[in-house]
Amino acid sequence: MRRRSFIRHSSLGLGAISLMNKNFLTSIFTDDPWKMKMLRNDVGIFTEKGGTIAYLLSKKGIVVVDAEFPEQAQHLIGELKKQSDKPFELLMNTHHHGDHSSGNIAFKGIVKEVAAHSNSLSNQQKVAVKQKTEDKQLYPGTTYGESWSYKIDKEHIRSYYFGPAHTDGDSIIHFQHANIAHMGDLMFNRRWAFIDRSAGASVKNWITVLDKALSTFDNETLFVFGHAFDPEKVTGSKEDLKAMQDYLSKMIVFVDGQIKAGKSKDDVLKEKSIPGVTEWQGDGIERGLQATYEELTDAPRPS
Numbered sequence: 294m295r296r297r298s299f300i301r302h303s304s305l306g307l308g309a310i311s312l313m314n315k316n317f318l319t320s321i322f323t324d325d326p327w328k329m330k331m332l333r334n335d336v337g338i339f340t341e342k343g344g345t346i347a348y349l350l351s352k353k354g355i356v357v358v359d360a361e362f363p364e365q366a367q368h369l370i371g372e373l374k375k376q377s378d379k380p381f382e383l384l385m386n387t388h389h390h391g392d393h394s395s396g397n398i399a400f401k402g403i404v405k406e407v408a409a410h411s412n413s414l415s416n417q418q419k420v421a422v423k424q425k426t427e428d429k430q431l432y433p434g435t436t437y438g439e440s441w442s443y444k445i446d447k448e449h450i451r452s453y454y455f456g457p458a459h460t461d462g463d464s465i466i467h468f469q470h471a472n473i474a475h476m477g478d479l480m481f482n483r484r485w486a487f488i489d490r491s492a493g494a495s496v497k498n499w500i501t502v503l504d505k506a507l508s509t510f511d512n513e514t515l516f517v518f519g520h521a522f523d524p525e526k527v528t529g530s531k532e533d534l535k536a537m538q539d540y541l542s543k544m545i546v547f548v549d550g551q552i553k554a555g556k557s558k559d560d561v562l563k564e565k566s567i568p569g570v571t572e573w574q575g576d577g578i579e580r581g582l583q584a585t586y587e588e589l590t591d592a593p594r595p596s
């Protein structure tokens with residue numbers, strides 16, 4: 294993307310270019326449109342557009358968690374093939390949203406197994422039928438309920454389901470040996486969260502889900518986040534999970550107070566900040582406010 298934007302910008306006169314700061318020029322010439330970074334052991338992350346992807350390059354084969362969009366998944370597959378001649382053994386989805394699962398299709402005929410929570414599969418099917426994109430899906434052939442385990446080489450991968458939160462099908466996928474847990478969209482690090490009530494989300498239970506994550510993993514666990522306001526901060530620690538809980542809790546307290554004060558949903562959606570929430574930013578504060586308002590007033594879920 295950056296290369297394309299450079300081509301567009303290069304029609305600017307030399308004067309304009311000389312005004313560009315040095316960092317900007319450096320980033321144009323040195324950055325690929327996507328980024329890959331090894332974290333620990335054989336586990337790394339890929340980011341381009343959509344939810345952060347994690348991958349394992351083991352001696353026995355490759356495992357990928359989430360797939361962004363088809364174009365991004367092609368980039369990832371191309372890069373992983375340069376780094377390993379081992380087969381793609383497993384693809385997992387943290388949940389069904391298109392920025393995590395629409396890239397699955399790029400793995401068709403390449404990966405041996407696709408796994409996700411059973412609600413992630415049914416949500417993916419429901420959306421594909423609605424959007425008439427069924428021919429563009431690669432669905433999980435393996436589904437599970439509470440948890441699921443998979444062993445490859447030295448790595449033991451375990452998937453946990455703690456109930457509805459961002460959707461009703463969010464898994465946390467833990468690489469036990471590397472001690473890296475992919476949180477999917479249970480973590481919007483310092484960025485206003487999307488809360489998908491049409492897919493069974495629950496703001497209140499999201500806090501409980503994060504509690505369960507905090508008690509399941511230890512202080513050495515490195516967490517991978519679906520999204521972050523700062524693209525450099527798609528990984529973090531338990532402190533970040535606690536900060537996310539704090540934001541969700543304060544949003545519930547705030548919206549609850551507004552409801553009790555007789556405010557309408559439209560009034561609440563006009564709010565530009567949440568008292569006590571100082572670190573969360575970006576677009577879309579209203580998405581969380583709306584979902585919280587609807588949950589607290591028992592509004593019917595959108596279809």
Ligand SMILES: [Zn+2]
Pocket residue numbers: 343344390392393478519520
């Ligand atoms: Zn996402």
Ligand SMILES: [Zn+2]
Pocket residue numbers: 388390459478487
């Ligand atoms: Zn999502």
